[in-house]
Amino acid sequence: PGFAPFFGYISNEWNKNTSDENAANYIEYLSRYNYIMQKESKIDIAVYRHTYEDNFMKSGGDGEDWFPDDSILNRNGYSYEFVNPDILNLDTATVTNGRLNENGPAYKAIVIHNEDRMSPDVAQRMIELANDGMKIVVVGDAPNKLMYYSEVNEGYTDQDIINAMNTLLQNPNVKQVSDYDQLSTALTELNVQPDAQYSTPTDLLAKHQVDDNGDFYYLYNYNRICAEDANAQLQTAGTGYPGINKDLITAKSLDVTLKGEGKPYLLDAWTGEITPIAEYQQNDGSVTLHLDFDKDEAKLIALLTDQEAIENGLRSEERRVGKEC
Numbered sequence: 001p002g003f004a005p006f007f008g009y010i011s012n013e014w015n016k017n018t019s020d021e022n023a024a025n026y027i028e029y030l031s032r033y034n035y036i037m038q039k040e041s042k043i044d045i046a047v048y049r050h051t052y053e054d055n056f057m058k059s060g061g062d063g064e065d066w067f068p069d070d071s072i073l074n075r076n077g078y079s080y081e082f083v084n085p086d087i088l089n090l091d092t093a094t095v096t097n098g099r100l101n102e103n104g105p106a107y108k109a110i111v112i113h114n115e116d117r118m119s120p121d122v123a124q125r126m127i128e129l130a131n132d133g134m135k136i137v138v139v140g141d142a143p144n145k146l147m148y149y150s151e152v153n154e155g156y157t158d159q160d161i162i163n164a165m166n167t168l169l170q171n172p173n174v175k176q177v178s179d180y181d182q183l184s185t186a187l188t189e190l191n192v193q194p195d196a197q198y199s200t201p202t203d204l205l206a207k208h209q210v211d212d213n214g215d216f217y218y219l220y221n222y223n224r225i226c227a228e229d230a231n232a233q234l235q236t237a238g239t240g241y242p243g244i245n246k247d248l249i250t251a252k253s254l255d256v257t258l259k260g261e262g263k264p265y266l267l268d269a270w271t272g273e274i275t276p277i278a279e280y281q282q283n284d285g286s287v288t289l290h291l292d293f294d295k296d297e298a299k300l301i302a303l304l305t306d307q308e309a310i311e312n313g314l315r316s317e318e319r320r321v322g323k324e325c
Contacts, residue, residue, distance in 0.1 A: 025270065032269040036216050036300055039209035044194045045073060045080035045187075046100060046107040048088075050122070050147070051115055067113070069180035071224055075201040076184045077194035079208065080111070085122045088129070095132035109135040109192045111183070118143035120156050123164035130171040135190040138176040139183060142169065197286075199255035204293070208259070214304040215260030216267075221252050221293035252293040259286050260303035267300035274302070 047067055066082070067073075073080055087093065092101045100107040110129065123143070130136050142165035145158045168174055175186040187193075196206035196217060207218040229240035238245025258264070264277040264287050280289040287303055 028272070029269045032267070032272060033218070033298075033300070036209055036267070037207065037218060039211045039216060041105055042079075042195055042208040042210055043081050043105040044078040044108050044192070046083040046105075046110045047080050048084070048110055048112045048115065049082040050084050051117070068227065069183060070227075071203060072180050072183055074205055074224075075198075075203055077196040077198050077204075077206055078184070078187070079194070079196075079206055081105070083107075083110070085119065085125070088122070088125055095129055095134045098133050098135070100129065100134055107134075109137060109187060109190065111137050111139060112142070113139035113180075115143050116141065117145045117147045118161055118165075119147040120151060120160050120164065122147075123161055123168070127164060127168050127171070130168060130173045134173060135187075135192050136168070136171075136174045137183060137186045137190070138165075138169065138174070139180060140178065142176065195259040197257040202252055202254050204252060204254075204256075213308045214262055214302055215258065216303075217258050217301045218298065219256070219291070219293075219301065220298040221296060223249050223296060246295070249295040251295055253290070255288055255290050257283065257286050257288040258301060258303060261285065262287070262303045262305040262308065264289050265302040265304060265309070267302055269298075269300060277301075 096102045144162050177186050195208040203224050205220040209216040225239045226237050228237045229235040264280050266275045
Protein backbone atom coordinates (compact mmCIF):
# COMPACT_ATOMS: atom_id res chain seq x y z
CA PRO A 1 0.00 0.00 0.00
CA GLY A 2 1.14 3.52 -0.80
CA PHE A 3 1.00 6.33 -3.33
CA ALA A 4 1.94 5.33 -6.89
CA PRO A 5 2.68 8.54 -8.83
CA PHE A 6 2.89 9.14 -12.60
CA PHE A 7 0.24 6.54 -13.48
CA GLY A 8 2.77 3.72 -13.82
CA TYR A 9 4.75 5.47 -16.58
CA ILE A 10 7.79 5.75 -14.29
CA SER A 11 9.46 2.55 -13.09
CA ASN A 12 10.57 3.98 -9.74
CA GLU A 13 8.23 3.67 -6.79
CA TRP A 14 8.39 5.73 -3.60
CA ASN A 15 7.15 4.95 -0.10
CA LYS A 16 6.38 1.36 -1.06
CA ASN A 17 8.30 -0.49 1.65
CA THR A 18 6.22 -3.16 3.35
CA SER A 19 5.53 -2.60 7.03
CA ASP A 20 6.34 -6.03 8.46
CA GLU A 21 5.00 -5.21 11.90
CA ASN A 22 1.60 -4.21 10.45
CA ALA A 23 1.34 -6.74 7.63
CA ALA A 24 -0.60 -9.32 9.64
CA ASN A 25 -3.15 -6.69 10.69
CA TYR A 26 -4.04 -5.37 7.27
CA ILE A 27 -3.85 -8.79 5.58
CA GLU A 28 -6.29 -10.22 8.12
CA TYR A 29 -8.49 -7.13 7.69
CA LEU A 30 -8.63 -7.59 3.93
CA SER A 31 -9.18 -11.35 4.20
CA ARG A 32 -12.14 -10.88 6.54
CA TYR A 33 -13.73 -8.36 4.18
CA ASN A 34 -13.10 -10.66 1.22
CA TYR A 35 -14.73 -13.52 3.11
CA ILE A 36 -17.94 -11.48 3.23
CA MET A 37 -17.67 -9.79 -0.18
CA GLN A 38 -17.16 -13.10 -2.00
CA LYS A 39 -20.59 -14.28 -0.94
CA GLU A 40 -23.45 -13.98 -3.44
CA SER A 41 -24.36 -10.37 -4.20
CA LYS A 42 -27.86 -8.98 -4.37
CA ILE A 43 -28.02 -5.88 -6.59
CA ASP A 44 -30.94 -3.46 -6.68
CA ILE A 45 -30.54 -1.90 -10.14
CA ALA A 46 -29.23 -3.09 -13.50
CA VAL A 47 -28.00 -0.12 -15.53
CA TYR A 48 -28.16 -0.97 -19.24
CA ARG A 49 -24.96 0.00 -21.03
CA HIS A 50 -24.05 -0.76 -24.63
CA THR A 51 -22.53 2.50 -25.88
CA TYR A 52 -18.89 2.05 -26.80
CA GLU A 53 -17.96 5.74 -26.88
CA ASP A 54 -19.87 8.73 -25.58
CA ASN A 55 -19.35 12.27 -24.38
CA PHE A 56 -18.70 11.12 -20.82
CA MET A 57 -16.08 8.48 -21.58
CA LYS A 58 -13.98 10.96 -23.55
CA SER A 59 -12.80 12.46 -20.28
CA GLY A 60 -11.88 10.97 -16.93
CA GLY A 61 -13.24 7.46 -17.19
CA ASP A 62 -14.49 7.54 -13.59
CA GLY A 63 -17.78 5.92 -12.59
CA GLU A 64 -19.31 9.40 -12.59
CA ASP A 65 -18.64 9.43 -16.32
CA TRP A 66 -20.36 6.13 -16.95
CA PHE A 67 -23.41 6.90 -14.84
CA PRO A 68 -23.48 10.65 -14.12
CA ASP A 69 -26.34 10.70 -11.60
CA ASP A 70 -24.38 12.68 -8.99
CA SER A 71 -24.60 9.59 -6.75
CA ILE A 72 -28.40 9.83 -6.46
CA LEU A 73 -28.79 6.04 -6.45
CA ASN A 74 -26.03 5.54 -3.89
CA ARG A 75 -27.30 8.30 -1.62
CA ASN A 76 -30.71 6.64 -1.52
CA GLY A 77 -29.29 3.21 -0.69
CA TYR A 78 -29.53 1.60 -4.15
CA SER A 79 -26.75 -0.65 -5.36
CA TYR A 80 -26.24 -1.00 -9.11
CA GLU A 81 -24.08 -2.56 -11.76
CA PHE A 82 -24.00 -2.52 -15.55
CA VAL A 83 -25.56 -5.06 -17.90
CA ASN A 84 -25.34 -5.45 -21.67
CA PRO A 85 -27.35 -7.35 -24.32
CA ASP A 86 -25.42 -10.59 -23.77
CA ILE A 87 -26.30 -10.60 -20.08
CA LEU A 88 -29.97 -9.93 -20.84
CA ASN A 89 -29.99 -12.96 -23.16
CA LEU A 90 -28.56 -15.45 -20.66
CA ASP A 91 -30.75 -18.42 -19.75
CA THR A 92 -30.86 -17.10 -16.18
CA ALA A 93 -32.15 -13.68 -17.31
CA THR A 94 -35.79 -14.45 -16.60
CA VAL A 95 -38.21 -12.45 -14.49
CA THR A 96 -39.86 -14.11 -11.48
CA ASN A 97 -41.59 -12.28 -8.65
CA GLY A 98 -40.55 -9.00 -10.25
CA ARG A 99 -36.84 -9.89 -10.11
CA LEU A 100 -34.45 -10.45 -13.00
CA ASN A 101 -32.45 -13.63 -12.20
CA GLU A 102 -34.11 -13.97 -8.81
CA ASN A 103 -31.67 -16.67 -7.65
CA GLY A 104 -28.70 -14.52 -8.63
CA PRO A 105 -28.36 -10.74 -8.30
CA ALA A 106 -32.17 -10.41 -8.28
CA TYR A 107 -32.27 -7.05 -10.06
CA LYS A 108 -35.42 -5.10 -9.20
CA ALA A 109 -35.29 -2.64 -12.09
CA ILE A 110 -33.44 -1.77 -15.28
CA VAL A 111 -32.33 1.80 -15.96
CA ILE A 112 -31.79 2.86 -19.58
CA HIS A 113 -29.81 6.08 -19.88
CA ASN A 114 -27.47 7.88 -22.24
CA GLU A 115 -28.19 5.35 -24.99
CA ASP A 116 -29.40 6.88 -28.23
CA ARG A 117 -28.88 3.61 -30.14
CA MET A 118 -30.29 0.14 -29.59
CA SER A 119 -30.52 -3.06 -31.62
CA PRO A 120 -34.03 -4.24 -32.61
CA ASP A 121 -33.62 -7.53 -30.73
CA VAL A 122 -32.62 -5.66 -27.56
CA ALA A 123 -35.60 -3.33 -27.88
CA GLN A 124 -37.88 -6.35 -28.22
CA ARG A 125 -36.15 -7.96 -25.24
CA MET A 126 -36.91 -4.88 -23.12
CA ILE A 127 -40.58 -5.14 -24.10
CA GLU A 128 -40.63 -8.82 -23.12
CA LEU A 129 -39.01 -8.11 -19.76
CA ALA A 130 -41.51 -5.35 -18.99
CA ASN A 131 -44.39 -7.63 -19.97
CA ASP A 132 -43.00 -10.24 -17.58
CA GLY A 133 -43.13 -7.74 -14.71
CA MET A 134 -39.68 -6.12 -14.81
CA LYS A 135 -39.63 -2.45 -13.82
CA ILE A 136 -37.77 -0.18 -16.26
CA VAL A 137 -36.90 3.52 -16.00
CA VAL A 138 -35.75 5.50 -19.04
CA VAL A 139 -33.69 8.58 -18.13
CA GLY A 140 -33.82 11.33 -20.76
CA ASP A 141 -34.59 10.51 -24.37
CA ALA A 142 -35.27 6.90 -25.27
CA PRO A 143 -33.03 5.24 -27.90
CA ASN A 144 -34.12 6.25 -31.40
CA LYS A 145 -31.46 4.87 -33.76
CA LEU A 146 -30.19 1.48 -34.87
CA MET A 147 -27.03 0.22 -33.21
CA TYR A 148 -25.26 -1.29 -36.24
CA TYR A 149 -25.21 -0.63 -39.96
CA SER A 150 -25.65 -4.38 -40.50
CA GLU A 151 -29.17 -3.97 -39.11
CA VAL A 152 -29.92 -1.62 -42.01
CA ASN A 153 -28.83 -4.39 -44.36
CA GLU A 154 -31.30 -6.68 -42.60
CA GLY A 155 -34.13 -4.30 -43.48
CA TYR A 156 -34.51 -2.41 -40.19
CA THR A 157 -34.79 1.37 -39.90
CA ASP A 158 -34.48 3.86 -37.06
CA GLN A 159 -38.28 4.02 -37.02
CA ASP A 160 -38.36 0.41 -35.80
CA ILE A 161 -36.47 1.49 -32.67
CA ILE A 162 -38.75 4.50 -32.19
CA ASN A 163 -41.83 2.29 -32.50
CA ALA A 164 -40.43 -0.28 -30.06
CA MET A 165 -39.60 2.40 -27.49
CA ASN A 166 -43.10 3.87 -27.83
CA THR A 167 -44.52 0.42 -27.12
CA LEU A 168 -42.18 -0.01 -24.16
CA LEU A 169 -43.10 3.35 -22.63
CA GLN A 170 -46.81 2.48 -22.72
CA ASN A 171 -46.22 -0.44 -20.35
CA PRO A 172 -47.32 0.34 -16.76
CA ASN A 173 -44.06 -1.17 -15.49
CA VAL A 174 -42.06 1.50 -17.34
CA LYS A 175 -41.48 5.16 -16.53
CA GLN A 176 -39.58 7.88 -18.33
CA VAL A 177 -37.98 10.80 -16.50
CA SER A 178 -36.24 13.84 -17.91
CA ASP A 179 -33.14 13.73 -15.70
CA TYR A 180 -31.39 11.80 -12.93
CA ASP A 181 -32.89 13.96 -10.18
CA GLN A 182 -36.22 12.23 -10.79
CA LEU A 183 -34.79 8.70 -10.86
CA SER A 184 -35.26 7.73 -7.20
CA THR A 185 -38.83 9.12 -7.25
CA ALA A 186 -39.65 7.05 -10.33
CA LEU A 187 -38.25 3.92 -8.70
CA THR A 188 -40.34 4.55 -5.58
CA GLU A 189 -43.45 5.01 -7.72
CA LEU A 190 -42.69 1.64 -9.32
CA ASN A 191 -42.40 0.17 -5.79
CA VAL A 192 -38.70 -0.53 -6.23
CA GLN A 193 -37.00 -0.12 -2.84
CA PRO A 194 -33.32 -0.69 -2.05
CA ASP A 195 -32.25 -3.51 0.25
CA ALA A 196 -30.56 -0.82 2.37
CA GLN A 197 -32.84 2.15 3.09
CA TYR A 198 -31.57 5.34 4.72
CA SER A 199 -33.58 7.66 6.95
CA THR A 200 -32.17 10.54 4.91
CA PRO A 201 -30.19 10.57 1.62
CA THR A 202 -26.57 10.02 2.62
CA ASP A 203 -23.26 9.48 0.83
CA LEU A 204 -23.04 5.90 2.04
CA LEU A 205 -22.24 2.92 -0.19
CA ALA A 206 -24.23 -0.25 0.49
CA LYS A 207 -23.43 -3.80 -0.65
CA HIS A 208 -25.73 -6.73 0.19
CA GLN A 209 -24.22 -10.23 0.33
CA VAL A 210 -26.07 -13.45 1.18
CA ASP A 211 -25.44 -17.11 1.89
CA ASP A 212 -27.38 -19.95 3.50
CA ASN A 213 -26.66 -18.50 6.94
CA GLY A 214 -28.01 -14.99 6.56
CA ASP A 215 -27.62 -11.50 5.13
CA PHE A 216 -24.43 -9.45 5.25
CA TYR A 217 -24.08 -5.74 4.52
CA TYR A 218 -21.00 -3.70 3.69
CA LEU A 219 -21.65 -0.01 4.45
CA TYR A 220 -18.99 2.56 3.64
CA ASN A 221 -18.90 6.27 4.49
CA TYR A 222 -16.92 7.06 1.39
CA ASN A 223 -15.28 10.17 0.00
CA ARG A 224 -17.33 10.93 -3.10
CA ILE A 225 -15.24 12.23 -5.99
CA CYS A 226 -17.05 15.04 -7.79
CA ALA A 227 -17.28 15.17 -11.58
CA GLU A 228 -14.95 18.17 -11.67
CA ASP A 229 -12.12 16.09 -10.21
CA ALA A 230 -13.07 12.87 -12.02
CA ASN A 231 -12.64 14.63 -15.36
CA ALA A 232 -9.61 16.76 -14.50
CA GLN A 233 -5.99 15.94 -15.22
CA LEU A 234 -5.01 18.01 -12.18
CA GLN A 235 -7.65 17.73 -9.47
CA THR A 236 -8.74 21.06 -8.05
CA ALA A 237 -11.88 20.44 -5.98
CA GLY A 238 -10.16 18.48 -3.24
CA THR A 239 -12.08 15.22 -3.62
CA GLY A 240 -9.59 13.12 -5.59
CA TYR A 241 -6.65 11.11 -4.20
CA PRO A 242 -3.98 12.07 -3.19
CA GLY A 243 -4.98 15.74 -2.85
CA ILE A 244 -8.02 15.10 -0.66
CA ASN A 245 -9.39 17.98 1.35
CA LYS A 246 -10.16 16.02 4.51
CA ASP A 247 -12.55 18.72 5.70
CA LEU A 248 -14.90 17.45 3.00
CA ILE A 249 -15.03 13.99 4.63
CA THR A 250 -17.61 14.09 7.38
CA ALA A 251 -18.94 11.70 9.99
CA LYS A 252 -22.44 10.32 9.41
CA SER A 253 -25.25 9.40 11.81
CA LEU A 254 -28.48 7.89 10.52
CA ASP A 255 -31.07 5.14 10.78
CA VAL A 256 -30.58 2.30 8.31
CA THR A 257 -33.17 -0.34 7.44
CA LEU A 258 -31.65 -3.56 6.10
CA LYS A 259 -33.61 -6.27 4.30
CA GLY A 260 -33.31 -9.65 6.00
CA GLU A 261 -34.39 -11.75 8.94
CA GLY A 262 -32.74 -12.16 12.31
CA LYS A 263 -30.76 -10.00 14.68
CA PRO A 264 -27.99 -7.57 13.70
CA TYR A 265 -24.35 -8.29 14.52
CA LEU A 266 -21.39 -5.96 14.04
CA LEU A 267 -18.42 -7.70 12.39
CA ASP A 268 -15.08 -6.11 13.24
CA ALA A 269 -12.75 -6.84 10.32
CA TRP A 270 -9.69 -5.63 12.27
CA THR A 271 -10.09 -7.98 15.24
CA GLY A 272 -12.49 -10.65 13.99
CA GLU A 273 -14.89 -9.95 16.87
CA ILE A 274 -18.61 -10.44 16.22
CA THR A 275 -20.74 -8.38 18.57
CA PRO A 276 -24.56 -8.41 18.85
CA ILE A 277 -26.12 -4.98 18.30
CA ALA A 278 -28.44 -4.45 21.24
CA GLU A 279 -30.69 -1.65 19.98
CA TYR A 280 -32.68 -2.38 16.83
CA GLN A 281 -36.23 -2.63 15.54
CA GLN A 282 -37.47 -5.85 13.96
CA ASN A 283 -39.79 -5.20 11.00
CA ASP A 284 -41.56 -7.53 8.61
CA GLY A 285 -38.62 -8.81 6.59
CA SER A 286 -36.14 -6.11 7.65
CA VAL A 287 -34.25 -4.66 10.58
CA THR A 288 -33.85 -0.97 11.46
CA LEU A 289 -30.89 0.24 13.50
CA HIS A 290 -29.06 3.48 14.19
CA LEU A 291 -25.47 3.67 12.96
CA ASP A 292 -22.72 6.22 13.51
CA PHE A 293 -19.92 6.37 10.96
CA ASP A 294 -16.59 8.07 11.51
CA LYS A 295 -14.88 9.74 8.57
CA ASP A 296 -14.01 7.20 5.87
CA GLU A 297 -15.30 4.32 8.04
CA ALA A 298 -16.70 1.04 6.76
CA LYS A 299 -18.92 -1.32 8.71
CA LEU A 300 -19.92 -4.94 8.22
CA ILE A 301 -23.38 -5.87 9.54
CA ALA A 302 -24.72 -9.44 9.65
CA LEU A 303 -28.39 -10.35 10.09
CA LEU A 304 -28.60 -13.81 11.66
CA THR A 305 -31.12 -15.77 13.67
CA ASP A 306 -30.03 -17.04 17.09
CA GLN A 307 -29.72 -20.56 15.71
CA GLU A 308 -27.62 -19.40 12.75
CA ALA A 309 -25.36 -17.49 15.12
CA ILE A 310 -24.84 -20.54 17.31
CA GLU A 311 -24.35 -22.96 14.40
CA ASN A 312 -21.73 -20.69 12.87
CA GLY A 313 -19.71 -20.44 16.07
CA LEU A 314 -20.47 -16.82 16.88
CA ARG A 315 -19.58 -17.33 20.54
CA SER A 316 -17.28 -15.23 22.64
CA GLU A 317 -14.27 -17.56 22.56
CA GLU A 318 -14.38 -17.87 18.76
CA ARG A 319 -15.08 -14.18 18.27
CA ARG A 320 -11.70 -13.43 19.78
CA VAL A 321 -10.05 -15.75 17.28
CA GLY A 322 -12.13 -14.35 14.42
CA LYS A 323 -12.66 -17.66 12.62
CA GLU A 324 -15.99 -16.80 11.10
CA CYS A 325 -15.52 -13.13 10.21
